């Protein structure tokens with residue numbers, strides 16, 4: 001959209017120049033001979049305005065600002081970073097364009113109404129990422145608080161035969177990614193609860209990492225995360241290429257590689273956050289029952 005903006009600015013500026021010079025369309029071809037001096041002065045103004053109208057669009061193309069991020073329309077967003085976390089997980093960082101920060105500061109709920117951020121409501125958001133080749137899109141959850149950090153981060157798992165995962169994993173820093181968003185995943189008034197229990201397996205921990213990033217220890221209720229690591233695909237090999245991949249090789253969430261991963265939240269919330277983890281597969285029933293009772 002904004003790629004077309006310079007043409008628009010250009011034509012606007014020329015018509016503004018015409019108005020300020022009181023030159024009607026086609027006046028150049030009129031046979032009247034205006035007085036000598038005013039004509040020179042008009043020329044100077046015209047050259048200045050013409051110069052401006054050329055230099056502004058040229059500057060736009062030489063130093064492009066990123067396109068606005070919109071929930072209803074795709075735009076190409078440059079990746080600030082694209083770093084591997086495990087053999088199958090990548091961490092992607094995208095700057096929030098300054099013109100788009102309101103989507104995060106004044107978020108919408110899933111029903112389309114504005115959230116009551118001032119009243120303590122938190123909206124967990126995701127974005128849609130598209131494949132440039134075929135018309136498919138997939139949702140990816142932000143793991144951080146884009147208002148505080150002015151950037152969005154997501155962890156993308158590559159699954160066998162997965163198209164958008166393949167696109168995300170083939171990116172490097174500076175590449176463009178087709179994104180639309182943010183889109184509300186769910187919203188919650190944390191202060192209305194005595195305890196929030198967050199149960200997930202694998203990358204499904206991402207909405208909880210965002211919630212923890214947006215929560216303040218001073219206003220948070222008691223928190224508990226129950227998380228099971230995913231089972232690696234059979235025959236998947238660790239980064240050394242010879243030993244089979246173990247669940248711990250996929251344990252990015254418990255690493256120090258990003259400030260939104262579990263160790264930093266444990267530091268931030270102290271005894272206010274209990275983390276119970278299972279190395280492989282499913283979350284046992286007793287763990288959920290224990291969290292709900294305790």
Ligand SMILES: Cc1cc2nc3c(=O)[nH]c(=O)nc-3n(C[C@H](O)[C@H](O)[C@H](O)COP(=O)(O)OP(=O)(O)OC[C@H]3O[C@@H](n4cnc5c(N)ncnc54)[C@H](O)[C@@H]3O)c2cc1C
Pocket residue numbers: 126138139140141142154155156157158159160161162163164165166185203206
């Ligand atoms: C609200 C929401 C938020 C999400 N947030 C994240 C996120 O933060 N990070 C993230 O990595 N994913 C997230 N997902 C899942 C993501 O949107 C895609 O479904 C996933 O990345 C696969 O897309 P793909 O195009 O690569 O594979 P597809 O072409 O859709 O799938 C290829 C094959 O892989 C299978 N498959 C799909 N997902 C998985 C999986 N997780 N494990 C094993 N097999 C699978 C499919 O059934 C299919 O057979 C989220 C989904 C939702 C609904």
